[in-house]
Amino acid sequence: MTPLDITTQLLQVLCALALAPAFLGWVNQCRAWLQNRAAPSVLQPYRGLRKLLIKESVLAENASSLFRFAPYIVFGTMVAAAAIIPSMGTGLPMSLAADGIALVGLLATARVFLSLAAMDVGTAFGTLGARREMMVGFLAEPALLMTLFVAAMISHTTSLPLIAAELTNRAPALYPSLAFTAVAFTMVLLAENARIPVDNPATHLELTMIHEAMLLEYSGRHLALMEWAAALKLFNYACIGFALFLPWGTSREAWGPAGLALAAPLLLLKLALAGGALALIETVSAKLRVFRAPEFLATAFLLAVLGLLVHLLLGD
Amino acid sequence: MGFTFSYLNGCLAMLLAWGGIGLAGLVRPRSVEFAGRTLFPLGALCGAALAALAVASLAVPAEQTVLPLGLPGLPFHLRRDALSSAFLALLGATSVGVSLFAAGYFRRGEGTAPGLLCLEYHVFLASMGFVMLADDAYAFMVGWECMALSSYFLVTTQHRIPEIRSAGFLYLLVAHVGAISILLGFGVLQGGSWQFTFDAMRSARLDPAWASAAFGLALFGFGAKAGLVPLHVWLPEAHPAAPSPVSALMSGVMLKTAVYGMLRVCFDLVGAPQWWWGLIVLGLGLGSAFYGVIFAAVQTDMKRLLAWSSIENLGVIFAGLGLAIVFRGSNLAPLAALALMATLYHCLNHALMKSILFLGTGAVLHATGERNLGRLGGLIHRMPWIAWLTLVGVLAIAGLPPLNGFVSEWLLLQSFLFAGRVPESFVNMLLPLGAAVVALCTALAGYVMVKFFGVIFLGQPREPTLAQAPDGGILERLGLLWLALGCLALGVLPVQVIAMLEPVTRELLHLPALSWGSRWWLLAPPAAGQASYGPLALFALTLLVVFIALLALRVSIRQRTRRGPAWDCGFARLDPRMQDTAEGFGQPIRHIFEPFFAMHRELPSPFDAAPRYRVAVGDRLWTLLYEPLAGIVRAAADRAARLQQGRIATYLLYSFVTLIVLLALVL
Known part of the structure; x- marks a missing residue:
């Protein structure tokens, strides 16, 4: 564990914390442009967080301590996840402690706590959101795992930095297996981050909502943590995508500090492009009925399994 | 006769002590206080001693003895080796928590008299231990039958209810059909020598066809006990019928005796399993896991839900076992060690976490008199101890880090992932698809557990009577606490646990000692690429972030918190019946x-008045x-x-x- 590794680690976590709301703001801005609306500033999510943080928190009368504690756990797991995804550099001390499978486990922990907290007050919307979130989750989680497995089988390890490093070392060629899983991963990203076509982040009071339904009873600092965690989740998913499908430019241990200096602007560029692509997908697709969401996710799961089969048939 | 100490004698003494405690229950059969306050805690103490002896003896070479008991000319042969020790440790450690809980659980007027119940319960424990020590087919079958019969009587504790009688009958039927198959399997294994000691079976050289026949009979017999689909039907009937501590033991420990039997037959008695046996076991295991979990998701009775979840978990265990057989049959010993370790680890995990859940339902059942999920809710306020301790089991069985369920899932997925070296190429293609099924089942288990915990403990009480539900007593809390601490320890210290269990894989696979961790906190199995998992570091990091967030919010902003009515999107009237019922929560699974x-x-019809x-x-x-x-x-x-x-x-x-x-x- 060199000082550079520790710097990379710290820098990466702080970057994730700082950039995640901006990335969300950027996606919203792109979407507004594409839909011919006046765009809110990229900084809008920060203003929202600040507002929520200073407001008082109103708890429902029968909320238990699980309800109060859940935002911290969800936030904590998302930050921990940000620490193990090689978004800027591959020399991450924390990535020893958690590989790709553990990352999926961490994300599942956040989902379970979010759903349990949503059921805690006992409103119709909360339980409905929790049920739908778990429905999305039980199909999206294995699809994500399969996506990671394809990359893991190509690089013979489940450690994310090693996967990123191994994929960078290879000549930039199109792997058919990775192409399948990239599509699957994009679908999982949309579903897990409550984006169109599975959920609509812009609506409340609609019978089709999932993520927002779970947060309805939260307010003040608890809501701020939940919103921040949601932004971090989107950021994390984008970075998982970069590590698996666009690993070039991630700093290597051998490159020294110069590698980090190169990786940071490259990450910004990738995020900008990914945000634009995400906004485009959301603009051109329509929201699915909730009953159709499992089909969408089953398609993602089958595509990921297909990617695995293609890898096994064609080899590396 | 000179008495020398050996771990085998020590374990045997503990089993005898259990028997003695059981008999002591008959002294005052009607006294709840005597059985509950004296005998059950004593039984827990014996369990702790048994677990300690078993853990200490894991690395000790095998010991044998012949008991001067049994039919003339057919004495009981006993043997303790690493495999026996591992399962005895499981039995002992689980029984501590369950016995402590049971001490506070049994009440007057619930069917069988407490003293008799105490006898049945301790005979059940002792016979499970005897099965794990048996070294001849005769002793094994005697232990096996005692186990089946004592648990049958425990299942039918409330024998005045006709459903419970018929559930008990179904259980007895399947148990005996399975036992016949196991007996026939031993008959094949002796290979013409007509010696029914396990030593004779080890040295018998069976030709592949007969070995496969023995494997098939053992699979049928042990599969019936483990509840593999399609032999699972007794499980969702018998588990809910039994009193909760008994359900916990049946699900947590008794089902594992089937795993023990399979391991004993496939890796020890037969000697060298053939790889295609593994495919059958793997297929049955994955099928059971999937079938079990989707049925668990649609149940409305909380104990039935847990019974189906046991089918799922045993399916996962058998999937790991099958994988280990495939690798062993293909001479890939390091990979076989990984899969076998995943199997053993999941056995331990499931024993602890399923016991927590069954005991938790027992406490809820006693406090509310209700097993139907549709009439529960909001119990976290009234029963905080039971709720939070059950939450540990819920998170563990949902396979979430840093608890123990995730460790075995991680090991199992790793062994699936790096399977690509089996000589038969079509097996290479099939195995990763198994990983897809395991991933799906784990995610579904999360769904099931959110439903289980959310509907029972969270939300608003669905019935007004729930407002009077009392929390569990001190003994019940202690029992659950022991099991929950076990879950946490198995979750954050995998390297130490694996180092303890390693003699088993070494013994069964004839391997040299392997190093499973690169540091004391970092699990890094040799067969798993360069991947590693350090739950303690991950846990510490998450806690650190939580702590910093708490502190930063406290320091930087003036925290104000107010209680108010639930907002619920502005709807005025909030009714407990607006919450999802158990049926409602399972609806997506039913649909998909x-x-x-x-x-x-x-x-x-649209015109119905009601x-x-x-x-x-x-x-x-x-x-x-x-x-x-x-x-x-x-x-x-x-x-x-x-x-x-x-x-x-x-x-x-x-x-x-x-x-x-x-x-x-x-x-």
Whole structure:
């Protein structure tokens, strides 16, 4: 564990914390442009967080301590996840402690706590959101795992930095297996981050909502943590995508500090492009009925399994 | 006779002590206080001693002894090796928590008298331990039958309820069909030597066809005990019928004796398993895991839900076992060690976490008198101890880091992932698909557990009577706390646990010692690429972030918190009946996996004065497999009944003919 590794680690976590709301703001801005609306500033999510943080928190009368504690756990797991995804550099001390499978486990922990907290007050919307979130989750989680497995089988390890490093070392060629899983991963990203076509982040009071339904009873600092965690989740998913499908430019241990200096602007560029692509997908697709969401996710799961089969048939 | 200490004698003494405690229950059979306050805690103490002895003896070479008991010329042979020790440790450690809980659990007037219950309970414990120590087929079957019978009596504690009687009968039937199959399996394994000691079976050289026959019989017999689909039907009936501590033991420990038996037969008695056996076990395991979890998701009875979840977990265990057999048969010992470790680890995990959940339902059942999820809710306020301790089990069984369920899932997925070196290429293609099924089942288990915990403990109470529910007593809390701490320890210290269990894989696979961790906190199995998992570091990091967030918010902003009515999007009236019921929460699963369920819906017509909507979910295997089978048995019985005329002359004729035939055979 060199000082550079520790710097990379710290820098990466702080970057994730700082950039995640901006990335969300950027996606919203792109979407507004594409839909011919006046765009809110990229900084809008920060203003929202600040507002929520200073407001008082109103708890429902029968909320238990699980309800109060859940935002911290969800936030904590998302930050921990940000620490193990090689978004800027591959020399991450924390990535020893958690590989790709553990990352999926961490994300599942956040989902379970979010759903349990949503059921805690006992409103119709909360339980409905929790049920739908778990429905999305039980199909999206294995699809994500399969996506990671394809990359893991190509690089013979489940450690994310090693996967990123191994994929960078290879000549930039199109792997058919990775192409399948990239599509699957994009679908999982949309579903897990409550984006169109599975959920609509812009609506409340609609019978089709999932993520927002779970947060309805939260307010003040608890809501701020939940919103921040949601932004971090989107950021994390984008970075998982970069590590698996666009690993070039991630700093290597051998490159020294110069590698980090190169990786940071490259990450910004990738995020900008990914945000634009995400906004485009959301603009051109329509929201699915909730009953159709499992089909969408089953398609993602089958595509990921297909990617695995293609890898096994064609080899590396 | 000189008495020398050996771990085997020590373990045996603990089993005898259990038997003695059980008999002591008969001294004052009607006294709840005597059984509960004295005998059950003593039993827990014996369990702790047994666990300590077993753990200490894991790395000790095998010990054997012959008991001067049994039929003339057929004494009981006993043997303790690493595999026995591992399962004895599981039995002992789980029984501590369950016995402590049981000490506070049993009440007056619940069917069987407490003293008798104490006898049955401790005989059940001792016979499970005896099965794990047996070294000849005779002793094994005696232990196995004692286990089946004592648990049958425990299941039918409330024998005045007809459903419980029929559940008990079904359990007894399946247990005996399985036992016959195991007995036949031993018959094949002795290989013509007519020696029924396990030593003779180890040295018998079976040709592959006979070895496969023995494997098939063992799989059927042990599969019936483990509840593998399609032999699972007894499990969702028997587990809910039994008192909760008994359900915990049956699910947590008794099902593991089947895993023990399979490991004993496949890796020890047969010697060298063939790789294609593993594919069968793997297929059955994955099928059971999937079938179990989707049925668990649609249950409305909390104990039945847990029973189906046991089918799922045993399926996962058998999947790991199958994988280990495939690798062992293909001479890939390091990979086999990884898969076998995942199997053993999951056995331990499941024993602890499923016990927590069953005991938690027991406490809820006693406090509310309600097993139906649709009439519970909001109990976290009234029963905080039970709720939070159950939450540990819930998170563990959902496979979430840093608890123990995730460790075995991680090991299992790693062994699936790096399987690509089996000589048969089509197996190479199939195995990663197994990983997909395991991933799906784990995610579904999360769904099931959110439903289980959310509907029972969270939300608003669905019935007004729940407001008086008392929290569990001190003994109940202690029992659950022990198990929850076990879950946490197994979760954050995998390297130490694996180092303890390693003699088992070494012994079964004839491997040299492997290093499973690069540091004391970092699990890095040799066969798993360069991947590693350090739950302690991950846990510490998450806690650090939580702590910093708490501190930063406290320092930087003036925290104000107010209690108010639930907002609920501005709807004025909030009613407990607006929450999802258990049926409602399971609806997506029912919708997505509809072909697997036998569903019976009753829909109201638009003009009904009192509209009623009802849906019942049944098991298709009942109508597809069991009812035809029962029909055949009944028809055969009817045919056989024609022999019975009721006239004495006919019976005399039968005797005469039999005599003639026998004489003809002898002469």
